[in-house]
Amino acid sequence: MNAIRNIFKRTGRTLLTVTGISLSIGLAICIFSLSAGIDLSIHTILEESGVDVYVVSRGVPVFLQDLSKPLIESRAISRSLLKNPGIKAAGPRLVDSIYMTGHGPDDFREINAEGKLGLKESKIYHSIGRGRVPEMDGNFGGESLVKGEYLPTRGDPFYQNGTYQGGANSSLFTHEIVLDVYLAELLDVGVGDRVLAAKNPPQSEEEILDWSNNRTIHFEVVGILRESYEGSDMPSCVLHLSEMQYLMGLTHFDKATKIFVEVEAGTDVNDISDWIEEESAFGAELSAYSSEELESDLLDFTDVMRSFGGMITIITTFVSIIFVATIVVISIKERTGEIGILKAIGISSRSVVFLFFTETMVICLLGYLLGLLLGVLGVHIVDYMVISSYDSLPPGLVITKITPGVLGKVTVFAFLISILGGVVPSYLITRVPPITAMRRV
Template identity: 25%
Template sequence: MSSFEIGDYMLKVRQAIGISLGSISSSKLRSGLTTLGIIIGIAAVVANISLGESFSVLFEEEINAQGSNFIIVYSQEPNIFYANELEIIEQTPGISGVSPVKPQQGEVTYFSETKNIEIAGVTSDYLNTANISMEEGSFISDQDTFAAAIGSEVADEKFDRNISTRSTIDITFRLQGNRTVTRGFKVKGIIESPGVTVVGGGSIDRDVSIFVPVATINQMLEEDDYEYFFAMADSIDDIGQISDEVDERLARNFGVSSRDLDDEDAKPYRIFDQADILEQTNQLANTLRNFLVAVALISLLVGSIGIMNIMLVTVTERTREIGIMKAVGFSSTDVLVLFIVESIILSLFGGLLGLIVGIGGAYLVTNLLEMPFRYPHYVFEIGILVALIVGVAAGVYPANKAAKLAPVDALRHE
């Protein structure tokens, strides 16, 4: 193609854009209704991709807030974890800390007001393994006996009077034989809220819980077992290998053969780590995102059908105009380009508005749900590309129909 032909072709495209913009502006209501479907469809796609990313970040933040490189080992049978199992995990290479955990429902009394609250027996290692930060005071130590660290909601919302450090609370447990045991605990510190909802098995909602020495809770309950262990690996990169080593050592302890290590039913316990939960939640987030995008694509399909319908109506309305264009020298290709360009302009305009609406909608939803707001930069490319594809796809058939109109028949059309 010569330079003259290229320039001539570009002139036709510029003419097509100018004529298309004039046609769109002269029928504002029709054009607005045409782009509405695309706006809704693109906005739904963009918003749902953004929400999917936000959910993924939320899950990851929640998991990371529950501990540093954590490994959780919990029992499937009663009374199987004791000091011996705690020692096995402590001596596993790569384990930098481990706390036995024993949750128990208790009755907490403060200034003659009693509430049912979860009491968790732990050791001082739980401070680091569970990524706990203190709002006030300090966490319990292994030398403490009747000391407690309480969640922020327990301190500020559970009772009519706020609980502060150095306050004394009474904790009552119910034992077998309809017996009860009550002890007074000095509040050493108030735990800072992690600001996320707890996810992941074995975690304790620290906002509404009270932590006491596990030895003390066992003494009060007249028991010496633990419910599960919350351990911390040296590195997130090696957490899988360290978790496997803990699994092998515990399996030998319980007489489980090496060939049954992968058989969860053969072991009286379950073990999982932070990487396992992150993988599961990422799969959940991806599934959720794909579902939301699939639903949004249906809206987009409806919008593209709307554009096609409007363009078909436009062809009928402008039949005489098409006849005049052909009579004065416009070719079938010119008419084809004209209608495709008009369809693309409508789609791109709707796509740009859809991007704005979609990102704005995702921002509002994440703020309402108190989620982190995230959107991948590729949503802009996706939005424009999808709008372009929709414009071409929806405009080809009406444009081809217009291009095939015979000039004489078009001029006779009433």
């Protein structure tokens, strides 16, 4: 109680010191929770995807696969991978750009302001098409169905052993497509509606009618989904692999961008990854990346931010230590006479140190608690700022996250401030002999 009374005797300096410590703690929480939020997002999005191993063309980094040449014989590779009992599912994927419209050819017969036949404004949108074979997919997730169903034809009948016979008019061409919520909104369509898709957009407005009549393939929207890993700037759709291949003009050699692999529970993912590259039938042509490797590679990108945030926190903590240490030294020096009297009446040095230690600890504890509040407030501000600045963030992205790890790190920093800034100076100064101290009364 004596310590607390002493603290409130000098309210001005106490308040300023507590504010300084709390700002330092609050800043540390914001910085650490930002790193933790992004790391958690990466981990969660990868985990939700359900993909254990990503298989791409030999030597190509998984992130850059979409810019490189596709895999050939993707179904044969996928089937060969299933020979390993540790692999539960292997699903080929072809990812490429598709231009789409939710309007039929008749909708384009508008006379625009200049009296020309065409559109008053662009109603053709770029999207990311994802070709898949539903029955070959494992429990790959990261997507939640909002309406309708997910490609009701489970197989890929149009493929017909690579013949793609009859083209888009074939009775085996399912014309099924699932849109993500952003694309459905852009195209202004719902389940059961018809959309037109093509590899290339028309070159000019004059070409729109020809484009919509002759260069597109129609699809029926069977479902609408939400992807946790893509934002609104990447509208996308899912269709059968062979239909995507046909749309892209890639009907030779069963091309795909990558193969997603799901391993059996209890199987070592890294062993499977090594097996694919070294022992599988097509291993010489493949590179396999485990989800752990991918996570580690993604964390490399955030490592700069983490190191930089850590540097800011360390420097700020150092300033706080100088702050607290100087104030403690000044406060104790003001009370040297008091220390002398206390020692002269027989109170041990340890008790005197304890008295000042308690005072410092109370100030640091108040700063820590206020810092936690400021940190929580700061985290909300950071969240708000990022979300309001970027309207196309993926729904699965967590900006900030106050984890036990974040609190642990912040507590260590608070502990450092209190020990180095408070306790050490208290201990050194209160070791003054009673006679010397009494002379200052």
